[in-house]
Amino acid sequence: MATKNRNIPLSIDDELLAEIDRMAEAKKESRSAIMRQAIREGLPVMEKGGNADTVALDGELSKDVDQICKAGKMNRAKAIIECIRTGAQACFNRVMREQVIQSHNPEEAESLLASLETLHGAEEPMNREWRTALRQRGAAVLRLWDILMHVPEAWRRYQLIERLVKIRRSPGGGGGRVWGAGLSTDEIEWQVKMADKYGIGAHYPEAETAAREAARQREDWTHRNLVSDYFSQGSPLE
Numbered sequence: 001m002a003t004k005n006r007n008i009p010l011s012i013d014d015e016l017l018a019e020i021d022r023m024a025e026a027k028k029e030s031r032s033a034i035m036r037q038a039i040r041e042g043l044p045v046m047e048k049g050g051n052a053d054t055v056a057l058d059g060e061l062s063k064d065v066d067q068i069c070k071a072g073k074m075n076r077a078k079a080i081i082e083c084i085r086t087g088a089q090a091c092f093n094r095v096m097r098e099q100v101i102q103s104h105n106p107e108e109a110e111s112l113l114a115s116l117e118t119l120h121g122a123e124e125p126m127n128r129e130w131r132t133a134l135r136q137r138g139a140a141v142l143r144l145w146d147i148l149m150h151v152p153e154a155w156r157r158y159q160l161i162e163r164l165v166k167i168r169r170s171p172g173g174g175g176g177r178v179w180g181a182g183l184s185t186d187e188i189e190w191q192v193k194m195a196d197k198y199g200i201g202a203h204y205p206e207a208e209t210a211a212r213e214a215a216r217q218r219e220d221w222t223h224r225n226l227v228s229d230y231f232s233q234g235s236p237l238e
Contacts, residue, residue, distance in 0.1 A: 172201025
């Protein structure tokens with residue numbers, strides 16, 4: 001059912017009318033549309049007793065918020081809230097420092113400020129993020145070494161990769177990363193064996209490369225079949 005518009009008499013002073021006209025011209029909309037939008041957006045503020053938080057951003061800060069929204073894939077309200085949360089502690093610290101300086105003599109202020117700096121350093125958002133990152137790194141390293149120490153295949157692969165890394169970093173080794181490059185353990189072991197047998201950067205005999213290429217094809221065939229069997233049986237996560 002369509003809503004019927006009603007004309008309601010409204011008295012507006014010249015200053016407010018000029019502001020409405022300025023915004024209407026800037027947004028290329030009618031005076032009535034601007035007034036309706038202002039009323040809709042202002043009603044929640046009135047409902048909260050006029051205490052709703054509103055923030056006006058200058059041009060440069062508004063661009064910064066736009067970049068945060070794009071990078072973090074969040075709306076503007078959430079981006080602004082996160083910025084305030086991150087910077088609120090720093091703002092509080094500055095206010096407290098100013099109060100201490102104004103309300104104490106220099107000797108007392110210096111002592112209190114030193115205590116505040118120590119306390120605020122532990123609570124500062126970036127310091128908390130740094131400590132969290134260190135804890136996460138420590139947990140990841142601990143789990144890695146647990147796997148390496150108790151899974152012989154993992155330890156063997158680790159040793160082979162480290163050996164191949166040194167080979168590739170040597171003169172004539174060709175460079176290129178090894179960790180996360182998708183190389184099978186057999187492939188890594190073969191490259192290490194060839195370097196040890198014929199020298200780093202040497203041209204390997206055709207018989208060696210042909211045999212390895214045949215082995216690669218068998219490994220690839222086995223891998224494809226394992227993947228096919230896995231998905232034909234359904235993922236255990238389903």
